[in-house]
Amino acid sequence: MANPTGWKPSMEKGAAPGADALDTGLLGATRGLAMEEPLVFEQGSPGRIGVSLPPVPAGADPSAEIPAALLRGEIAGMPEMAELEVVRHFTRLSQWNWGIDTGFYPLGSCTMKYNPKSSEALARLPGFAGAHPLLPGSMSQGALELIWKLERSLSEVAGFPASVMSPAAGAQGELCGLMMIRAYHVARGNPRHKVLIPDTAHGTNPASAAFNGYSTVTLESGPDGRLHPETVAKAMDDDVAAIMITNPNTLGIFESHIAEIAEIVHAKGGLVYGDGANFNALLGVARPGDMGFDVMQYNLHKTFATPHGGGGPGSGPVGVAEPLIPFMPLPVVVKEGETYRLVTDPKERPQTIGKIREFWGNTGMFVRAWALIRELGPEGLRRVAELAVLNANYVRAKLVGHYNLPYETETLHEVVFDDKLQKDAGVTTMDVAKRLIDHGSHPPTVYFPLVVHGALMIEPTETESKETLDQFVAAMQAIAAESKTDPEALKGAPRKTVRARLDETRAARKPVLRWTPGMKVE
Amino acid sequence: MRYHPHTPGDVRQMLDACGVASISELFRSIPAKLRLERPLDVPAATDEVSLLAEFQRLAARNRTEHPPFIGAGAYAHHVPPVVDQLLLRGEFFTAYTPYQPEIAQGTLQALFEWQTFVTLLTGLEVSNGSMYDGASATAEAVLLATRATGREKVVVSGALHPEYRKVLATYLASTGDEIVTVPYGQDGRTDLAALQAAVDDRTAAVVIGYPNFFGVIDALPEASAIAKRAGALAVSVTAESVSLGLLQAPGALGADVAVGTFQSFGNGLNFGGPAPGFLAIREGLIRQMPGRVAGATIDRNGRRGFVLTLSTREQHIRREKATSNICTNAGLAALAATIHLSLLGKGGLAHLARLNHARGKQLRDAMKKAGFGLRFSGPTFNEAAFDVGDAEAVVERLARKGIAAGVPLSRWYPDDPAMKGALLSVATEVHTPELIELFAQSVRG
Ligand SMILES: Cc1ncc(COP(=O)(O)O)c(C=O)c1O
Numbered sequence: 033m034a035n036p037t038g039w040k041p042s043m044e045k046g047a048a049p050g051a052d053a054l055d056t057g058l059l060g061a062t063r064g065l066a067m068e069e070p071l072v073f074e075q076g077s078p079g080r081i082g083v084s085l086p087p088v089p090a091g092a093d094p095s096a097e098i099p100a101a102l103l104r105g106e107i108a109g110m111p112e113m114a115e116l117e118v119v120r121h122f123t124r125l126s127q128w129n130w131g132i133d134t135g136f137y138p139l140g141s142c143t144m145k146y147n148p149k150s151s152e153a154l155a156r157l158p159g160f161a162g163a164h165p166l167l168p169g170s171m172s173q174g175a176l177e178l179i180w181k182l183e184r185s186l187s188e189v190a191g192f193p194a195s196v197m198s199p200a201a202g203a204q205g206e207l208c209g210l211m212m213i214r215a216y217h218v219a220r221g222n223p224r225h226k227v228l229i230p231d232t233a234h235g236t237n238p239a240s241a242a243f244n245g246y247s248t249v250t251l252e253s254g255p256d257g258r259l260h261p262e263t264v265a266k267a268m269d270d271d272v273a274a275i276m277i278t279n280p281n282t283l284g285i286f287e288s289h290i291a292e293i294a295e296i297v298h299a300k301g302g303l304v305y306g307d308g309a310n311f312n313a314l315l316g317v318a319r320p321g322d323m324g325f326d327v328m329q330y331n332l333h334k335t336f337a338t339p340h341g342g343g344g345p346g347s348g349p350v351g352v353a354e355p356l357i358p359f360m361p362l363p364v365v366v367k368e369g370e371t372y373r374l375v376t377d378p379k380e381r382p383q384t385i386g387k388i389r390e391f392w393g394n395t396g397m398f399v400r401a402w403a404l405i406r407e408l409g410p411e412g413l414r415r416v417a418e419l420a421v422l423n424a425n426y427v428r429a430k431l432v433g434h435y436n437l438p439y440e441t442e443t444l445h446e447v448v449f450d451d452k453l454q455k456d457a458g459v460t461t462m463d464v465a466k467r468l469i470d471h472g473s474h475p476p477t478v479y480f481p482l483v484v485h486g487a488l489m490i491e492p493t494e495t496e497s498k499e500t501l502d503q504f505v506a507a508m509q510a511i512a513a514e515s516k517t518d519p520e521a522l523k524g525a526p527r528k529t530v531r532a533r534l535d536e537t538r539a540a541r542k543p544v545l546r547w548t549p550g551m552k553v554e
Numbered sequence: 555m556r557y558h559p560h561t562p563g564d565v566r567q568m569l570d571a572c573g574v575a576s577i578s579e580l581f582r583s584i585p586a587k588l589r590l591e592r593p594l595d596v597p598a599a600t601d602e603v604s605l606l607a608e609f610q611r612l613a614a615r616n617r618t619e620h621p622p623f624i625g626a627g628a629y630a631h632h633v634p635p636v637v638d639q640l641l642l643r644g645e646f647f648t649a650y651t652p653y654q655p656e657i658a659q660g661t662l663q664a665l666f667e668w669q670t671f672v673t674l675l676t677g678l679e680v681s682n683g684s685m686y687d688g689a690s691a692t693a694e695a696v697l698l699a700t701r702a703t704g705r706e707k708v709v710v711s712g713a714l715h716p717e718y719r720k721v722l723a724t725y726l727a728s729t730g731d732e733i734v735t736v737p738y739g740q741d742g743r744t745d746l747a748a749l750q751a752a753v754d755d756r757t758a759a760v761v762i763g764y765p766n767f768f769g770v771i772d773a774l775p776e777a778s779a780i781a782k783r784a785g786a787l788a789v790s791v792t793a794e795s796v797s798l799g800l801l802q803a804p805g806a807l808g809a810d811v812a813v814g815t816f817q818s819f820g821n822g823l824n825f826g827g828p829a830p831g832f833l834a835i836r837e838g839l840i841r842q843m844p845g846r847v848a849g850a851t852i853d854r855n856g857r858r859g860f861v862l863t864l865s866t867r868e869q870h871i872r873r874e875k876a877t878s879n880i881c882t883n884a885g886l887a888a889l890a891a892t893i894h895l896s897l898l899g900k901g902g903l904a905h906l907a908r909l910n911h912a913r914g915k916q917l918r919d920a921m922k923k924a925g926f927g928l929r930f931s932g933p934t935f936n937e938a939a940f941d942v943g944d945a946e947a948v949v950e951r952l953a954r955k956g957i958a959a960g961v962p963l964s965r966w967y968p969d970d971p972a973m974k975g976a977l978l979s980v981a982t983e984v985h986t987p988e989l990i991e992l993f994a995q996s997v998r999g
Contacts, residue, residue: 082897092912110900129660133644159613165826174615200686239869239879245728341886342661345828386724390689391826409599497559539851
């Protein structure tokens with residue numbers, strides 16, 4: 033077989049300067065034995081198969097019913113592999129990956145906490161995994177009861193009277209929230225045109241606003257990293273539909289003027305949207321519904337420990353205040369006596385915005401989130417916030433001085449440093465991130481939020497032990513020192529991974545987005 | 555608490571390092587009047603043993619005796635156990651979006667493989683890294699078409715999945731774009747004369763199910779030609795993706811965009827989610843594409859590797875000017891589909907698709923023998939609508955026997971008297987011929 037990945041033994045020799053300086057990383061990273069692995073389309077052999085299926089009944093002939101022009105034969109290019117080949121392929125690919133199960137993953141804003149294994153077992157119970165969404169109500173009471181209970185608990189935890197369960201991720205929750213806000217204003221005669229968004233906001237906030245037909249106005253946060261009431265008051269007028277606020281914000285700072293800001297916005301008839309991506313910091317400690325928020329999405333794949341799965345699926349239910357309840361998309365689950373029922377007919381909710389996702393939402397994620405809430409209980413939920421905040425503040429205390437802290441304001445569940453102290457030696461945030469990999473940690477979120485140049489955003493989460501944090505701190509300190517003594521060592525990182533730094537410019541300039549026969553990337 | 559490793563000693567030392575006396579001091583930036591001064595009103599904590607019993611009790615209340623005969627956008631297929639065992643590798647399922655490609659090559663290469671599978675099955679040139687579901691993928695396809703054509707009207711087949719049409723209408727509510735729905739004919743296919751009449755030079759997209767909501771293999775080539783003549787994009791929507799192993803690829807029939815879900819590959823039903831939505835396009839539409847995409851490149855040593863690319867379309871770079879607000883997608887569900895498609899391969903996919911068509915035929919034959927004709931005369935794959943008299947009553951009666959019979963179409967088409975008795979049912983490889991026979995006999999009662 034050809035050598036599609038282009039790997040040669042000589043590539044491993046004398047890799048790059050400084051390679052020996054780091055045999056065992058400070059979080060324990062050494063070089064594992066990693067196998068080169070071609071694409072599935074580059075392996076196998078004609079005639080192989082990886083499944084066992086019942087035979088096709090003799091005499092079955094699609095062409096007797098379906099016009100020939102609508103039929104196809106076998107699809108050229110499909111792989112032909114035996115089961116073991118497929119198993120090795122994906123096992124090897126998995127070994128090229130970093131997950132929470134592998135090691136520390138302080139990816140700020142993403143809340144990479146441990147995903148309980150028992151939740152996976154529960155979600156795989158045949159009654160959940162095999163339940164068709166259109167089962168009659170009499171055959172789906174268990175799923176409906178679970179959705180109802182989770183909805184009740186999420187609403188309690190965030191301080192809202194009700195929650196929409198169907199949105200598939202945080203960004204779809206934002207969209208859903210803004211749609212309800214729009215419908216609310218339309219019902220009052222004017223949809224309004226603007227949405228206010230602080231400069232610390234995540235990219236999905238302005239994108240969701242624009243997606244929903246609003247123009248966005250960016251609000252500058254103050255020198256303390258907070259949004260100030262005067263700023264809001266100046267921008268607020270009768271044409272503003274809503275303000276979108278993340279609290280704590282993406283600097284990890286609590287927006288302590290939130291109640292006053294909400295008052296200013298409400299006074300002019302606007303509504304307050306909460307981006308709940310950082311809700312982990314507040315569980316059991318404070319409730320967005322009590323602060324003046326009218327609507328907020330929960331990211332179950334962050335706060336409630338459902339797995340991120342390499343980019344999804346998520347689940348983004350949305351809590352709503354009283355005035356928005358009539359506009360909630362369908363379905364909603366209601367409890368009538370001891371029976372649970374899906375409300376799907378707009379006749380029952382004439383002001384509903386409609387429907388945001390097919391069927392009822394990512395129920396598989398609801399099972400996992402509900403399992404976590406059940407295991408934690410009220411004290412456990414509060415403990416989540418306490419330990420998440422303790423962990424982040426501990427890391428902050430240990431790294432101050434080694435890295436520049438652009439905002440000295442107190443922080444909660446995450447902390448943002450930058451590369452100002454490393455810049456003189458020509459070392460950037462990207463270099464620090466890549467060097468950290470060789471020590472055995474996933475890097476923090478980099479270059480976000482945009483208000484900090486060269487941001488390094490660290491969110492340890494509550495499930496990490498003090499020892500792990502100490503190792504991470506030691507690695508970060510070692511890198512800070514190394515950036516002065518041997519900046520080139522950082523530039524060459526990472527060295528222990530299956531691939532060195534990848535050429536992203538090339539990927540974008542000459543896009544190769546699928547395999548084609550004879551594909552060569554050189 | 556098994557997920558919280560902190561000992562009292564750890565907490566003490568950490569508080570000292572932070573220079574505070576208590577954890578509550580760390581929250582002093584939250585004004586006192588905004589703090590919650592009572593425990594949350596959620597059920598008391600439970601242990602793993604009780605948890606399992608509790609969830610088993612709930613799950614048991616969803617149990618059916620047999621695999622459901624309901625399709626309508628979510629299909630019961632055999633998921634080989636190997637799929638789930640690979641999926642459960644923590645390096646896959648506890649990873650985030652592959653923002654650091656050097657330690658995410660597994661996710662990225664698998665994503666590249668997913669994209670390739672989507673293009674092979676749809677016959678189009680580019681696929682993104684997945685969407686939330688088939689419905690939002692359809693809405694995104696229409697929005698893409700409005701951007702690409704600069705037009706504001708979309709013509710949708712009345713035989714497209716009603717849930718997808720509802721989501722589309724919800725997504726478009728703020729845009730002012732016009733949605734025109736064209737009727738279906740006696741054959742269950744989109745009424746082409748009505749479609750022709752509805753499509754004009756303001757039309758951005760023509761959207762048609764393939765197979766459509768009635769299980770009928772709709773007139774995609776004709777609809778695509780109508781779209782093309784008007785300068786609109788043809789959008790093909792597939793919810794039962796196993797059909798793409800037997801039916802001609804949408805791209806080969808003129809579709810410019812193909813969307814839907816690959817739930818049928820490697821993903822369970824999960825009461826409707828998660829499942830991997832897909833979106834594939836012709837190359838020329840790439841700048842308008844929503845969502846993430848993986849691309850091949852080389853590393854510093856010249857070795858092939860993969861990265862997320864073309865991200866200047868996306869929200870984290872382009873913010874309010876992004877092609878979509880989507881961030882998290884359905885990565886792990888897409889990986890499940892990718893593993894299953896790798897196992898199936900060329901021969902297995904063709905086999906599975908033929909087997910599903912044959913099961914559909916067995917279902918139609920069994921129902922015919924039991925006295926129930928087809929509601930529509932058009933060709934079908936594995937799902938079809940049957941005239942059963944009172945469909946709601948049939949569903950209720952079979953539910954009492956533990957059989958999930960299908961869905962009465964009158965729920966979505968209350969204004970069409972011809973739908974009164976129509977029951978939409980499916981048979982796949984998980985329904986044995988004996989079970990299909992039992993089903994038909996039970997419908998007769
Ligand atoms: C602050 C913030 N808001 C919104 C989102 C969007 O959530 P999702 O990726 O689930 O759509 C994210 C995460 O990506 C985030 O970090």
